[in-house]
Amino acid sequence: MDILLAIAIMALGAVVLGAALGFASIKFKVEGDPLIEKIEAILPQTQCGQCGYPGCKPYAEAIANGEEINKCPPGGTEGVQRLADLLGREVKPLDAEEKPKQVAIIDENTCIGCTLCIQACPVDAIIGAAKQMHVIIGQQCTGCELCLPPCPVECIHMEVIAENIDSWKWKYPVVEIKAAPVEEAA
Amino acid sequence: MLMNLFKFKGGVKPPTNKTQSVGQPIAAAPLPSRLVVPLHQSIGGTPRPVVQAGDKVLKGQLIGEADGWISAAVHAPTSGTVVAVAMHVQPHPSGLDALCVVIEPDGKDEWITRQPVDYKALTPEQVRERLQQAGVVGLGGAVFPTHGKLTASKTVAMEEMVVNGAECEPFITCDDLLMRERAEEVVRGIGIFRDLLQPKKVLIGIEDNKPEAAEAMRAAVKAVGENFEVVAVPTLYPAGGAKQLIRVLTGKEVPASKRSTDLGVQCFNVATAYTAWRAIAHGEPVVSRLVTITGNVHEPRNYEVLIGTPMDELLKLATPHPDTDGIVMGGPMMGFLVPEPGVPVVKATNCLIAHSDRLFPPKAPEMPCIRCGSCAQACPHELQPFEMYWFSRAKNFGKTQEYHIFDCIECGCCSFVCPSRIPLVQYFRFAKSEIWAREREKNAADQAKERFEFKQFREEREKAEKAEKLAKAAAAQAAKKAAEAAAAAAAGDAPAPAAEATAPAPAAAPSAADAEKAAKLATIQAAMERAKAQREAAQPKNTDHLTPEQQRAAEEIESRRTSAGLVPPETPVNEKSE
Numbered sequence: 001m002d003i004l005l006a007i008a009i010m011a012l013g014a015v016v017l018g019a020a021l022g023f024a025s026i027k028f029k030v031e032g033d034p035l036i037e038k039i040e041a042i043l044p045q046t047q048c049g050q051c052g053y054p055g056c057k058p059y060a061e062a063i064a065n066g067e068e069i070n071k072c073p074p075g076g077t078e079g080v081q082r083l084a085d086l087l088g089r090e091v092k093p094l095d096a097e098e099k100p101k102q103v104a105i106i107d108e109n110t111c112i113g114c115t116l117c118i119q120a121c122p123v124d125a126i127i128g129a130a131k132q133m134h135v136i137i138g139q140q141c142t143g144c145e146l147c148l149p150p151c152p153v154e155c156i157h158m159e160v161i162a163e164n165i166d167s168w169k170w171k172y173p174v175v176e177i178k179a180a181p182v183e184e185a186a
Numbered sequence: 187m188l189m190n191l192f193k194f195k196g197g198v199k200p201p202t203n204k205t206q207s208v209g210q211p212i213a214a215a216p217l218p219s220r221l222v223v224p225l226h227q228s229i230g231g232t233p234r235p236v237v238q239a240g241d242k243v244l245k246g247q248l249i250g251e252a253d254g255w256i257s258a259a260v261h262a263p264t265s266g267t268v269v270a271v272a273m274h275v276q277p278h279p280s281g282l283d284a285l286c287v288v289i290e291p292d293g294k295d296e297w298i299t300r301q302p303v304d305y306k307a308l309t310p311e312q313v314r315e316r317l318q319q320a321g322v323v324g325l326g327g328a329v330f331p332t333h334g335k336l337t338a339s340k341t342v343a344m345e346e347m348v349v350n351g352a353e354c355e356p357f358i359t360c361d362d363l364l365m366r367e368r369a370e371e372v373v374r375g376i377g378i379f380r381d382l383l384q385p386k387k388v389l390i391g392i393e394d395n396k397p398e399a400a401e402a403m404r405a406a407v408k409a410v411g412e413n414f415e416v417v418a419v420p421t422l423y424p425a426g427g428a429k430q431l432i433r434v435l436t437g438k439e440v441p442a443s444k445r446s447t448d449l450g451v452q453c454f455n456v457a458t459a460y461t462a463w464r465a466i467a468h469g470e471p472v473v474s475r476l477v478t479i480t481g482n483v484h485e486p487r488n489y490e491v492l493i494g495t496p497m498d499e500l501l502k503l504a505t506p507h508p509d510t511d512g513i514v515m516g517g518p519m520m521g522f523l524v525p526e527p528g529v530p531v532v533k534a535t536n537c538l539i540a541h542s543d544r545l546f547p548p549k550a551p552e553m554p555c556i557r558c559g560s561c562a563q564a565c566p567h568e569l570q571p572f573e574m575y576w577f578s579r580a581k582n583f584g585k586t587q588e589y590h591i592f593d594c595i596e597c598g599c600c601s602f603v604c605p606s607r608i609p610l611v612q613y614f615r616f617a618k619s620e621i622w623a624r625e626r627e628k629n630a631a632d633q634a635k636e637r638f639e640f641k642q643f644r645e646e647r648e649k650a651e652k653a654e655k656l657a658k659a660a661a662a663q664a665a666k667k668a669a670e671a672a673a674a675a676a677a678g679d680a681p682a683p684a685a686e687a688t689a690p691a692p693a694a695a696p697s698a699a700d701a702e703k704a705a706k707l708a709t710i711q712a713a714m715e716r717a718k719a720q721r722e723a724a725q726p727k728n729t730d731h732l733t734p735e736q737q738r739a740a741e742e743i744e745s746r747r748t749s750a751g752l753v754p755p756e757t758p759v760n761e762k763s764e
Binding site: 040043044045046047055056122123124125140142163164165167168169170171172173 | 226276278279280282284609612613615616618619620623626627630631632633634635637638640641
């Protein structure tokens with residue numbers, strides 16, 4: 001008789017706890033993978049596809065599934081460092097050449113108004129219409145270079161964004177290392 | 187008049203070095219060979235240039251139009267010719283260029299027609315507008331457009347207005363001389379601010395090492411018949427910091443991430459009050475300011491200097507010693523070595539110090555931080571510089587923000603007292619600018635992400651809309667066909683018309699197919715008709731009913747077009763010959 005009571009108590013406990021867990025899994029369900037969001041927050045959102053994925057989010061998903069972290073040239077070495085810190089992986093040198101920040105410029109004299117670059121721009125930073133001159137909104141341009149290949153007349157070029165007084169940064173204080181004066185031997 | 191004064195924590199007492207430059211009265215600096223007036227001289231939007239190379243300008247003429255509410259206009263400092271609107275090196279630690287208007291003076295120094303007004307007849311909005319148009323900005327160093335500070339808060343009653351004549355930084359004496367010689371106009375300027383803000387009390391704080399200035403201000407307050415209180419505050423650097431002076435005079439401590447206006451206090455510099463009075467009562471925009479020229483020179487003195495005067499030309503007036511090797515703009519605590527001697531004087535330039543190793547011996551090399559805590563004791567903002575230093579140095583910027591790095595006013599007290607001679611402020615500036623840059627990048631990335639996601643959403647939506655439209659059209663077509671087929675079938679069953687009599691009448695199926703074909707043909711015919719009608723409707727109609735002149739002009743243009751080969755020659759020529 002005792003054994004039956006014990007089994008009944010254990011079974012009741014299992015049912016109650018199971019119900020509690022089931023409730024919690026519905027009530028506190030996390031939408032999406034929080035890790036992917038954290039990775040995506042580090043990626044520079046240029047949507048350039050240089051990593052081989054069609055945008056920053058797909059690359060973030062791929063990283064979460066084990067893809068290398070050094071495939072994002074716009075993020076630079078610092079981006080790799082931050083991803084490594086987040087994921088506890090080893091820092092690797094960037095898989096491409098690191099470039100300074102750039103902006104695309106359309107040569108107004110050559111543009112034929114074909115709208116191909118408008119379709120290619122991932123962030124809608126080009127305005128224009130068929131047979132009208134196109135222009136790039138410099139502030140919105142991420143410098144992804146995706147508009148360069150579709151242009152049939154090669155009227156788009158990239159320009160490095162020069163430092164100005166507003167974007168200038170104070171430099172890291174340099175510690176001067178001087179040779180100690182050599183003492184004359186007595 | 188005894189007043190209970192308060193203390194701020196920390197502070198240092200560097201040698202003041204002020205006596206050298208107060209011996210002589212203010213002198214007007216001679217016209218320089220050319221003036222380089224930067225357009226961006228205040229916090230806020232960069233003014234847009236409204237002159238171009240070759241334009242003649244008069245003294246006080248607008249050359250840069252304020253861009254937005256937080257922005258102040260820029261004016262020609264003397265009459266002459268605009269030589270260029272071009273990039274020029276700025277008096278900024280970066281040594282980078284910014285847009286400037288270069289003016290060659292004609293030597294006449296001819297004013298525009300000045301329009302003095304009685305500000306009491308104007309509405310507060312009009313006064314603020316005038317101050318903005320006259321380019322009045324805070325001359326204490328921050329160059330914040332003054333009109334932006336002159337709107338009384340709706341929620342907090344204005345208790346005290348603090349006027350800053352403390353001038354705590356060593357070497358600088360331009361506010362001292364201004365108060366000694368032009369006290370009445372300063373007081374009248376304060377009167378304008380008082381009338382706009384309606385504070386309960388006006389306190390003028392002057393460090394007690396300037397008794398002459400305080401005396402002159404007291405006399406002027408009495409002469410003008412105001413009830414401002416002139417208060418001598420103890421000499422302690424940085425008593426002239428806005429938050430420090432407010433603390434000393436009112437006992438109110440402005441919390442982090444709040445402004446003094448939240449506590450019902452507003453603070454202005456004495457020189458700002460002076461320029462505001464000149465702007466309103468004399469119609470003179472800010473085209474000059476007082477500059478102390480001191481340091482490694484024979485004759486230190488205060489000069490009234492036109493904005494845009496090259497610093498090297500100005501320094502020559504005080505005959506610098508031959509071992510001078512640079513110019514410091516501002517004081518020795520917060521100033522910086524200008525990137526090259528020819529940079530122009532701007533509205534923020536209160537002092538030029540000729541630099542030499544004799545006057546400012548080079549600092550011995552930096553030693554490790556021993557965590558002695560001297561910097562924390564000296565910090566007037568009660569921060570912990572040694573902690574902020576450590577995290578700035580390690581580029582751990584999140585931690586520096588936890589230690590409130592953005593409350594640091596970069597006064598330099600910590601670097602001054604550091605026994606290890608660590609350039610602490612440089613580390614804090616580095617950390618601050620890195621944090622700002624990251625903030626900018628983060629915002630740009632967020633915006634790019636949002637735009638990218640919207641583009642994807644839009645493309646999806648367009649695709650869906652297109653598919654829906656196609657499906658609808660297909661359904662309509664099918665319905666139409668079915669209806670026609672039914673009609674044809676009905677017609678086939680009835681006695682056939684003569685044209686179709688040749689077809690075997692009882693065969694319903696082939697006749698339905700024929701009917702379908704005919705219906706298709708008919709729709710194509712109809713569509714072609716419609717297109718034709720549309721084409722005709724779209725033909726240009728403006729060539730009908732022309733006057734003879736218009737006809738002639740049109741023909742002329744046509745012939746030019748033909749000769750230029752823009753139009754295939756046959757059609758227009760033929761038309762003309764007819």
